[in-house]
Amino acid sequence: MGVKMKFKKLWYDSISFIKLIKADHPGIIWVIAVGGLAGAAGPFTQLFFYSRVLNKVLKGLYKECIPDVVILLTAALVLSLIKKACDQSVKVLREACADTIYLKTANKAFSMEYEEFEKTETMDAIRRVQGGENSSGGIGDQIQSIYVLIEKGFAILFSLIFVIVLFTRTKADSSNFFTSIWSTLLIIIVFLTVFFLCLKLSAISYRKFYEVEKKNEHFNSFGVYLLAIMNNYQFGKDIRIFSMQGLLEHYFKKTMKTINSVFLKWSIKDGSYTAVIVLLTQLTSGLVYVVLGGKAVYGSISIGEVFMYAGVILELTGAIRSEIIEYNSFYYRSDYLNTYYEFINRPNNRYTGTLPVEKRTDGEYEFVFENVSFHYPGSDNLILNQINLTLKVGDKYAIVGKNGAGKTTLIKLLCRLYDPTEGRILLNGIDIKYYDYQEYTKVFSVVFQDFKLLALSLEDNLTLGEEADKERIWEVLTQSGMRSAVEKMPSGLQTNLYKNNGEGVEVSGGEAQKLAISRALYKNGPFVILDEPTAALDPIAEAEIYENFNSMIQGKTAIYISHRMSSCKFCDDIIVLDGGVISERGSHNKLLKEDGIYASLYNAQAKYYA
Numbered sequence: 188m189g190v191k192m193k194f195k196k197l198w199y200d201s202i203s204f205i206k207l208i209k210a211d212h213p214g215i216i217w218v219i220a221v222g223g224l225a226g227a228a229g230p231f232t233q234l235f236f237y238s239r240v241l242n243k244v245l246k247g248l249y250k251e252c253i254p255d256v257v258i259l260l261t262a263a264l265v266l267s268l269i270k271k272a273c274d275q276s277v278k279v280l281r282e283a284c285a286d287t288i289y290l291k292t293a294n295k296a297f298s299m300e301y302e303e304f305e306k307t308e309t310m311d312a313i314r315r316v317q318g319g320e321n322s323s324g325g326i327g328d329q330i331q332s333i334y335v336l337i338e339k340g341f342a343i344l345f346s347l348i349f350v351i352v353l354f355t356r357t358k359a360d361s362s363n364f365f366t367s368i369w370s371t372l373l374i375i376i377v378f379l380t381v382f383f384l385c386l387k388l389s390a391i392s393y394r395k396f397y398e399v400e401k402k403n404e405h406f407n408s409f410g411v412y413l414l415a416i417m418n419n420y421q422f423g424k425d426i427r428i429f430s431m432q433g434l435l436e437h438y439f440k441k442t443m444k445t446i447n448s449v450f451l452k453w454s455i456k457d458g459s460y461t462a463v464i465v466l467l468t469q470l471t472s473g474l475v476y477v478v479l480g481g482k483a484v485y486g487s488i489s490i491g492e493v494f495m496y497a498g499v500i501l502e503l504t505g506a507i508r509s510e511i512i513e514y515n516s517f518y519y520r521s522d523y524l525n526t527y528y529e530f531i532n533r534p535n536n537r538y539t540g541t542l543p544v545e546k547r548t549d550g551e552y553e554f555v556f557e558n559v560s561f562h563y564p565g566s567d568n569l570i571l572n573q574i575n576l577t578l579k580v581g582d583k584y585a586i587v588g589k590n591g592a593g594k595t596t597l598i599k600l601l602c603r604l605y606d607p608t609e610g611r612i613l614l615n616g617i618d619i620k621y622y623d624y625q626e627y628t629k630v631f632s633v634v635f636q637d638f639k640l641l642a643l644s645l646e647d648n649l650t651l652g653e654e655a656d657k658e659r660i661w662e663v664l665t666q667s668g669m670r671s672a673v674e675k676m677p678s679g680l681q682t683n684l685y686k687n688n689g690e691g692v693e694v695s696g697g698e699a700q701k702l703a704i705s706r707a708l709y710k711n712g713p714f715v716i717l718d719e720p721t722a723a724l725d726p727i728a729e730a731e732i733y734e735n736f737n738s739m740i741q742g743k744t745a746i747y748i749s750h751r752m753s754s755c756k757f758c759d760d761i762i763v764l765d766g767g768v769i770s771e772r773g774s775h776n777k778l779l780k781e782d783g784i785y786a787s788l789y790n791a792q793a794k795y796y797a
């Protein structure tokens with residue numbers, strides 16, 4: 188890309204970046220502008236007044252120095268205080284902006300259809316956004332770059348004003364090289380040549396750096412994954428019993444070795460580029476000092492001005508070097524940030540419904556599956572094939588079938604975590620995709636097979652941010668058989684679960700399952716779905732759940748998925764899935780008589796109790 192195109196891109200990237208951060212933190216632009224101006228003005232104010240003081244001292248005008256010294260000290264104090272305050276504010280605001288980005292990324296992830304969210308590309312994009320934020324592609328670093336670019340931009344502007352004044356004030360005298368126009372032209376030509384050379388070298392170095400970052404992206408996220416496992420006590424049992432340490436350490440060391448070797452190669456090259464840049468800028472400064480010295484020797488500028496202009500040149504070369512570095516890092520980081528923009532602006536691919544779900548106090552919600560077929564994205568394997576099914580209000584259904592028969596998939600379609608590949612699902616006669624999704628999810632109280640509890644208080648786990656109804660909490664804890672255990676906990680309902688978030692209790696697998704059931708019951712959705720709800724329960728707790736089942740669901744429609752065939756007996760209708768179709772259907776007694784899959788599954792378990 189040519190220099191013009193690069194500057195154009197930089198301009199557009201800067202504008203869209205400023206819009207992005209300004210949207211949530213409008214004050215940041217002022218902080219950057221004021222801090223940048225104060226940071227750049229400080230050294231120039233000092234150089235200007237020091238030079239005046241020096242000239243006056245050399246002439247013995249000591250008293251006349253006093254106003255200059257007062258202005259100098261006041262300006263230095265005020266400007267450095269402003270700069271310090273802005274530096275601190277930028278530090279705080281860059282953290283706040285990074286947090287906003289984390290939240291926006293999380294909100295985008297929440298709002299995505301589950302089907303999209305679960306895809307490998309989406310997971311990779313989220314990792315890239317977060318990886319960029321954690322390493323060198325983040326918003327925080329980008330803000331810092333803008334801050335430096337603005338400050339050094341002002342510094343270059345001030346230097347140029349000084350330099351222009353120098354060359355307009357000193358009369359050209361062609362009889363002497365130092366006082367002639369040629370010395371001025373030489374400096375300008377050398378400066379421009381060195382500037383573009385350094386820009387080029389720095390661009391090569393940064394391009395290589397971001398290539399290295401991209402190369403290491405996968406290894407970085409794998410390293411983070413391994414570290415998370417090694418430091419997570421919940422993996423502790425498996426790691427110890429299966430002696431996984433060796434394997435984890437092997438992969439961690441291998442990953443780090445790969446990352447480091449790629450970085451080492453880059454840093455050797457980067458070191459050589461930096462050395463050349465430093466050498467070129469030092470030579471340029473040297474040349475300027477020689478010309479300034481010559482001008483002083485031939486009387487075209489005073490000693491104080493030599494001191495001032497030497498300082499200005501030092502500021503200018505420093506500012507140009509920083510500008511080049513920040514420009515390149517901003518430029519390449521913008522590319523990295525595009526991942527974020529792409530992710531945040533991803534359109535939702537599926538139909539977004541807007542219909543409100545009818546609020547019915549009688550719980551009259553009836554679902555109909557009409558010729559529903561489904562395969563997971565990226566696979567041709569039909570998990571469900573032409574399913575026709577009506578789920579009548581108030582009935583209790585059991586869905587059974589061998590592992591992988593598609594029982595959970597059917598529930599995922601019902602909850603609209605996926606849309607059917609063919610056919611449709613109706614709620615009270617309307618295709619579920621036309622309903623507002625947030626409202627639609629309120630219909631269900633679900634305990635998924637792989638439910639997750641949060642490392643927050645028990646109360647939070649049940650109420651999930653809603654105002655707590657204590658009476659109801661204890662009621663559902665009683666129904667799930669968890670009440671007495673909670674009563675014994677150190678802080679009752681305020682007891683934290685797990686240790687990820689400070690001190691907390693470790694609940695057993697069965698207790699966790701009872702809490703998940705309590706959470707579903709507390710939600711009080713008119714449609715209860717329990718996917719393997721008693722798999723971790725002891726026989727007494729399981730029997731209690733069955734006994735309490737009717738009072739628990741209080742006449743609601745319920746779907747029960749279980750491999751414990753005895754638990755299906757109390758359901759009105761048993762649906763057997765096999766090979767993607769409903770192969771059998773009816774009551775327990777009817778299906779036993781038919782002597783099909785259900786009978787074989789039931790008898791396989793029953794013989795151990797005979």
Ligand SMILES: Nc1ncnc2c1ncn2[C@@H]1O[C@H](COP(=O)(O)OP(=O)(O)OP(=O)(O)O)[C@@H](O)[C@H]1O
Pocket residue numbers: 305563564566570588589590591592593594595596597636
């Ligand atoms: N997210 C997914 N992407 C691709 N395939 C999937 C996904 N989830 C499940 N499957 C596949 O779909 C098939 C049905 O899975 P499902 O979880 O519905 O079975 P299930 O009847 O509930 O099994 P189990 O009794 O073991 O819980 C399985 O072969 C599984 O590998």
